[in-house]
Amino acid sequence: AAMSRKGLKLLVDSLTRSAKHFNKSEVECLINLFDTLVARSSSQFAGAGFDRTVFRDTLHSAFGMTDDVVLDRVFSTFDRSNDGCITVVEWVEGLAVLLRGTLEEKMKYCFAVYDLNGDGYISREEMFQMLKNSLLIQPADEEPDEGVKDLVDLVLKKMASTYLLVPFLLQDYDHDGKLSFADFEKAVREEKLLLEAFGPCLPDIK
Amino acid sequence: FFSKASSSLEDVGESSSETEEDDQPVRRQEGGTDLSPEYWGIQKLAKYVKGGDPTATLIALCSMRDLNLSQEACQLAIKDTGCLEVLINLLDTEEIKCQTGSLKILKEISQNVLIRHAIADLGGLEIMVKILDSPDTDLKCLAAETIANVARFKRARKTVRQHGGIKRLVELLECISVGLSCQAEDTETARCGALALWSCSKSTKNKKAIRKAGGIPLLARWLKCSHTNILIPVVGTLQECASEPSYRLAIRTEGMIEDLVKNLSSEHEELQMHCASAIFKCAEDEETRDLVRKHEGLQPLSVLLDNSENKQLLAAVTGAIWKCAISRENVLKFQEYKTVETLVTLLTDQPEEVLINVIGALGECCKEQENRGTVRRCGGIAPMVKLLSATNRALLVNVNKAVGGCAMEPENMAVIDSLDGVRLLWSLLKNPNPDVQASAAWALCPCVANAKNSGEMVRSFVGGLELIVNLLKSKDKEVLTSVCAAIANIAKDQENLAVMTDHGVVPLLSKLANTNNNKLRRHLAEAIAHCCMWSSNRVAFGETKAVAPLARYLKAKDPLVHRATALALYQLSEDPNNCVIMHENGVVKLLLAMVGSTDDALQEAAAGCIANIRRLALATEKAKYG
Numbered sequence: 001a002a003m004s005r006k007g008l009k010l011l012v013d014s015l016t017r018s019a020k021h022f023n024k025s026e027v028e029c030l031i032n033l034f035d036t037l038v039a040r041s042s043s044q045f046a047g048a049g050f051d052r053t054v055f056r057d058t059l060h061s062a063f064g065m066t067d068d069v070v071l072d073r074v075f076s077t078f079d080r081s082n083d084g085c086i087t088v089v090e091w092v093e094g095l096a097v098l099l100r101g102t103l104e105e106k107m108k109y110c111f112a113v114y115d116l117n118g119d120g121y122i123s124r125e126e127m128f129q130m131l132k133n134s135l136l137i138q139p140a141d142e143e144p145d146e147g148v149k150d151l152v153d154l155v156l157k158k159m160a161s162t163y164l165l166v167p168f169l170l171q172d173y174d175h176d177g178k179l180s181f182a183d184f185e186k187a188v189r190e191e192k193l194l195l196e197a198f199g200p201c202l203p204d205i206k
Numbered sequence: 207f208f209s210k211a212s213s214s215l216e217d218v219g220e221s222s223s224e225t226e227e228d229d230q231p232v233r234r235q236e237g238g239t240d241l242s243p244e245y246w247g248i249q250k251l252a253k254y255v256k257g258g259d260p261t262a263t264l265i266a267l268c269s270m271r272d273l274n275l276s277q278e279a280c281q282l283a284i285k286d287t288g289c290l291e292v293l294i295n296l297l298d299t300e301e302i303k304c305q306t307g308s309l310k311i312l313k314e315i316s317q318n319v320l321i322r323h324a325i326a327d328l329g330g331l332e333i334m335v336k337i338l339d340s341p342d343t344d345l346k347c348l349a350a351e352t353i354a355n356v357a358r359f360k361r362a363r364k365t366v367r368q369h370g371g372i373k374r375l376v377e378l379l380e381c382i383s384v385g386l387s388c389q390a391e392d393t394e395t396a397r398c399g400a401l402a403l404w405s406c407s408k409s410t411k412n413k414k415a416i417r418k419a420g421g422i423p424l425l426a427r428w429l430k431c432s433h434t435n436i437l438i439p440v441v442g443t444l445q446e447c448a449s450e451p452s453y454r455l456a457i458r459t460e461g462m463i464e465d466l467v468k469n470l471s472s473e474h475e476e477l478q479m480h481c482a483s484a485i486f487k488c489a490e491d492e493e494t495r496d497l498v499r500k501h502e503g504l505q506p507l508s509v510l511l512d513n514s515e516n517k518q519l520l521a522a523v524t525g526a527i528w529k530c531a532i533s534r535e536n537v538l539k540f541q542e543y544k545t546v547e548t549l550v551t552l553l554t555d556q557p558e559e560v561l562i563n564v565i566g567a568l569g570e571c572c573k574e575q576e577n578r579g580t581v582r583r584c585g586g587i588a589p590m591v592k593l594l595s596a597t598n599r600a601l602l603v604n605v606n607k608a609v610g611g612c613a614m615e616p617e618n619m620a621v622i623d624s625l626d627g628v629r630l631l632w633s634l635l636k637n638p639n640p641d642v643q644a645s646a647a648w649a650l651c652p653c654v655a656n657a658k659n660s661g662e663m664v665r666s667f668v669g670g671l672e673l674i675v676n677l678l679k680s681k682d683k684e685v686l687t688s689v690c691a692a693i694a695n696i697a698k699d700q701e702n703l704a705v706m707t708d709h710g711v712v713p714l715l716s717k718l719a720n721t722n723n724n725k726l727r728r729h730l731a732e733a734i735a736h737c738c739m740w741s742s743n744r745v746a747f748g749e750t751k752a753v754a755p756l757a758r759y760l761k762a763k764d765p766l767v768h769r770a771t772a773l774a775l776y777q778l779s780e781d782p783n784n785c786v787i788m789h790e791n792g793v794v795k796l797l798l799a800m801v802g803s804t805d806d807a808l809q810e811a812a813a814g815c816i817a818n819i820r821r822l823a824l825a826t827e828k829a830k831y832g
Contacts, residue, residue, distance in 0.1 A: 131261065131262065131265075133259075134259045134261050134262035135254070135257055135258055136257055136258060147253070147254075150250070151254060151258075151265060154251075154254075154265055154266065155265055157269070158265075158268060158269055191268050191271075193267070193268055193306060194268055196264075196303075197264065197268075198261065199261050200260075200261070
C-alpha cells in the first residue's frame with residue numbers, strides 16, 4: 001500500500017531511532033527493499049509484510065545462509081509479533097542487529113535463535129537437533145549418534161553452569177544439563193568464537 | 207585490551223634471547239609405551255576437528271583450550287595424535303573463525319620447542335605469513351604472536367624472511383591514526399608485530415630485512431609511546447639489532463637515545479634492562495656516548511646500580527656504564543654520582559657477566575687519577591687482584607686493564623704488590639689467549655715502572671724474564687707491541703737487562719723491525735733504545751740488521767714514532783758501524799728536520815744522533831785524507 005510522503009518521513013525517523021545502527025538514507029533503502037519483497041510475497045497479508053518463504057530466500061541470496069533449521073529460527077526472532085509476517089519495523093530492527101549489532105544484541109539474538117522452543121533455555125535435545133549434521137565423518141565402529149551426543153556434552157561442559165564441574169576426561173555427568181542465557185553470555189564473553197556455537201546465524205562479513 | 211596485556215607480559219619474557227636450538231630437538235624418552243591420559247583427551251577432540259563441519263570444529267577447538275596447554279604432555283599429545291597437522295590445515299582455509307580458533311591453540315603450544323620445530327616442518331610458518339594479509343585484525347595479531355613463538359630458531363626465522371614475512375610484520379607497525387595518540391587497537395597490532403620482529407631479528411639477514419622494509423622509523427615512532435607492553439618488544443628489537451652499525455647510526459640520528467634514556471626510569475625492570483642493553487651496544491660510538499650524557503642518562507644508569515637483585519638488569523646497566531665511561535666527560539659526570547664507589551661494591555659475589563662489565567667500567571674510570579685513589583680507599587684493589595685468578599677470557603682482559611690503570615699510582619702499586627698482584631699478572635703471560643697475554647703485558651708496564659724495588663721484584667719471578675722475552679716470538683701484533691713496551695720498562699734495570707740479553711732479546715727485537723705498524727714501531731724502538739744500555743748490545747743490534755728498518759720509521763707520520771725512533775737511533779749511534787748504516791740510509795736529513803721540534807726529548811735525541819754521525823764522518827775523512 002502506498003504511503004504518504006509525510007507518513008514515510010515519520011516512519012524513517014522512527015525507525016532510525018529504534019534501530020539505532022542505521023542512518024536515515026540506509027533506513028530508506030531498507031524500506032525500499034522491503035517494498036520489493038512485499039510485492040514478491042503472496043497477498044496473504046494485504047501488503048503489511050512478507051512471509052517466511054520470501055524471508056528465507058532473501059537471507060539465502062543476500063548472506064549465503066543455507067541451514068533451514070537456522071533460517072526458520074531467524075525468521076522467528078524477526079517475527080516478534082509471531083504472526084508469520086515480517087512487518088517493516090520488524091524487518092529494519094531485525095537487520096540492525098544482524099548487520100551491526102553490538103555484542104550484547106548479538107548474544108541475545110543468537111541465544112534466541114538457538115532456543116528452539118523459546119523457553120529461555122537451550123536444552124540438550126535442542127543442541128542435539130542443531131548439531132546432528134555437524135559430524136561429516138563418522139567412525140565406523142561407533143553408534144551413529146554417539147559422536148553428536150559427545151559433542152553436545154562438550155558444549156555443556158564448556159558453557160553450562162548447571163553442569164557438575166568434572167574434569168574433562170571423566171565420563172560421569174549430570175544428564176539434565178541445559179544452557180541459560182546467563183551461561184551463554186558468560187561463555188561468549190570469555191570466548192567470542194562461541195557466539196555462533198550451534199551453527200552460523202549471522203552473515204559472514206568478508 | 208588489558209587482559210591481553212597481562213598474558214603478553216609473560217610472552218614477552220619468553221621472547222628475550224634464548225639459547226640457540228637449531229639442531230633438531232631430541233624428545234625425552236618417557237618410561238613405558240602407555241599413552242598419556244592427555245593423549246586420549248586430545249584424540250577425542252581431534253575427531254571433531256578432523257571430521258566435523260566448522261561448527262563442530264569450533265566447539266572442539268574451544269574445548270581444547272580448556273586443557274592445560276602449557277603442560278608438555280598436552281602439547282606432545284596434540285602432535286602425536288596428528289592434531290597438529292589438522293590445526294595447520296585449518297589455517298589454510300578461508301574460515302576466519304576456524305583460523306582464529308586454531309591459532310589460539312598454536313600460539314600456546316608453540317612455546318614448546320618440539321612443537322615449534324614441528325610447526326615449521328609442516329609448513330605452518332608460510333601459512334601464518336599469508337594470514338598477516340588478512341583484513342581481520344584479531345587474526346593478524348594471533349598470527350604474529352604465534353610467529354613470535356615459532357621463530358625462536360634459525361631455520362624458522364629464515365623461512366619467515368623467505369616468504370615475505372618481515373615486510374608484512376613491519377607493516378603491522380604502521381599506525382593508522384595520525385600523530386602520537388596511540389589507539390588501543392593499533393597499539394595491540396603493533397605490539398604483536400613487534401614481538402614477532404623481535405624474535406626474527408636474532409638473525410643477521412633479518413636485521414637487514416627489517417631495515418630495508420622501513421622498520422626503523424616505525425620503531426622510532428612507537429618508542430615514543432608510553433605503553434610498556436609495546437615498548438618492551440620495540441626496545442628488545444632495537445637492542446637486538448644494535449649490533450649493526452647502520453642501526454646504531456639510525457638510533458642516534460632518529461633521536462632514539464633520548465627515548466631510551468627516558469625509559470631507564472620506567473617502573474618495569476624488563477624495559478629498563480632492554481634500554482640499558484641498547485645503550486650498552488650503541489655506546490660503542492662516541493657521538494652516542496655524548497648524547498647519553500646530554501640527555502642526562504648517566505645518572506639513572508648510576509642509580510640502577512643499586513638494584514643488585516636483578517642480575518640481568520645489572521649486567522645490562524654495568525655494560526652501559528662501561529661503554530659510556532670510554533668518554534672522559536662521562537667519567538667526570540660519573541664521579542659526581544659516586545659511581546666508582548658503587549662499582550667497587552659490585553666486585554664481589556656477582557655473576558661473571560656482571561663482573562666483566564663492572565671491571566671494564568672501573569678500568570675506564572681509572573684513566574682518571576682521582577678515581578685510582580677512590581678505588582684504593584674503597585678497598586677495591588684486593589677484589590680486583592683476586593680476579594686475576596679467573597679463567598674467563600673477557601673478564602681477564604678487563605681485569606688486566608683495570609689493574610694496570612690502578613698501578614699508575616705508586617700508592618696503589620704498593621697494595622697490588624703486597625697482594626702478589628704482579629706475579630699473578632706475570633703468570634697471565636702464559637695464558638694461551640693472545641688478548642689475555644697482551645693486556646697482561648700492558649698492565650705490567652706501569653707495575654714495573656711504579657713498584658718499589660722494581661728490579662728485584664721482577665727478578666723474583668722464576669723464569670719470568672725468559673717467559674717475556676720468548677713472547678717476542680708471538681704472531682699476534684698486539685702481544686708483540688705490549689711486550690715491547692714492557693721490555694722497555696724492564697730494561698731500565700741493568701741486571702734484568704743483562705738477563706734478558708742472555709735470553710736473546712736483541713735478535714728477537716731486531717727480527718720485528720720490519721713492520722709498518724706504527725704502534726708496534728713506537729714501542730719496539732723504545733725497547734731497542736733501552737736495551738742498548740748494556741754491554742755490546744748496540745753492536746749486536748747493528749749486526750742483526752735492526753738499524754736500516756729503524757731509519758725508515760722516521761718517514762712515518764706519527765710524532766710518537768719519531769720520538770721513540772730518534773731515541774733508539776741516538777743510542778745506536780754510539781757504535782760507529784751503526785753510524786755508517788744510518789748515514790747510508792739518509793738518517794741525517796730526516797733527523798735534521800726534527801731538531802727544531804717542540805718535543806724536547808725528540809730534539810735532544812735527534813741532535814745527539816746527528817752529532818755522533820757527524821763526528822764519525824769527520825774522523826773517517828781525517829783517516830782517509832790524513
